[in-house]
């Protein structure tokens with residue numbers, strides 16, 4: 001597929017058309033909405049959506065908590081780096097990473113070489129509301145998961161701030177609205193995204 005074939009919408013429908021020139025890599029805390037917003041953003045742009053956790057799970061035929069329990073976090077992190085490197089070789093798309101991926105310098109280098117990073121910023125209360133009833137995040141399996149979340153948040157925010165762009169989540173912003181907000185942020189970078197019908 002060449003770069004002109006990726007513009008998705010039928011001009012007759014009046015839907016905006018876009019040309020994505022670089023992969024967009026969503027980073028940020030667990031529960032920030034990287035997976036949900038990334039999928040909606042990819043649909044708006046008509047480009048592939050990839051999620052590093054999903055790719056790791058599919059390759060291992062195990063869930064993320066099962067991989068942490070069986071093989072440990074360092075094993076998971078190695079697979080995460082391999083998957084991010086592989087996915088960034090593909091045509092430009094939206095890549096949602098797991099919350100820990102951007103912490104590794106190697107991953108940040110891979111991402112900045114091939115794509116643009118976008119931090120989905122969200123405060124701890126919002127994140128907690130989204131993750132508290134789920135047991136899919138092994139790092140929160142502690143005696144006091146709310147406190148653990150706060151500690152992880154405090155340690156990671158300075159690193160997420162290194163992302164190229166950021167978009168802030170609010171409790172009243174739906175997944176669709178957040179995807180539109182990220183899209184608008186990307187349009188501030190013509191080297192990343194352009195409307196082809198404007």
Ligand SMILES: Nc1ncnc2c1ncn2[C@@H]1O[C@H](COP(=O)(O)OP(=O)(O)O)[C@@H](O)[C@H]1O
Nearest residue numbers: 029030031032033034035036130173174175178
């Ligand atoms: N803007 C939003 N509004 C409402 N619910 C959301 C929003 N973004 C994410 N969610 C929900 O919050 C949970 C965590 O989102 P998810 O996309 O898995 O986050 P991440 O991939 O960053 O860990 C999911 O149940 C998701 O549907």
Ligand SMILES: O=C(O)C1=C[C@@H](OP(=O)(O)O)[C@@H](O)[C@H](O)C1
Nearest residue numbers: 029030031053098099100137138
């Ligand atoms: O924050 C982290 O270190 C992790 C976040 C998870 O992904 P999400 O951010 O999509 O929940 C997943 O990769 C794993 O549980 C580790």
Ligand SMILES: [Mg+2]
Nearest residue numbers: 034035097098
């Ligand atoms: Mg996710």
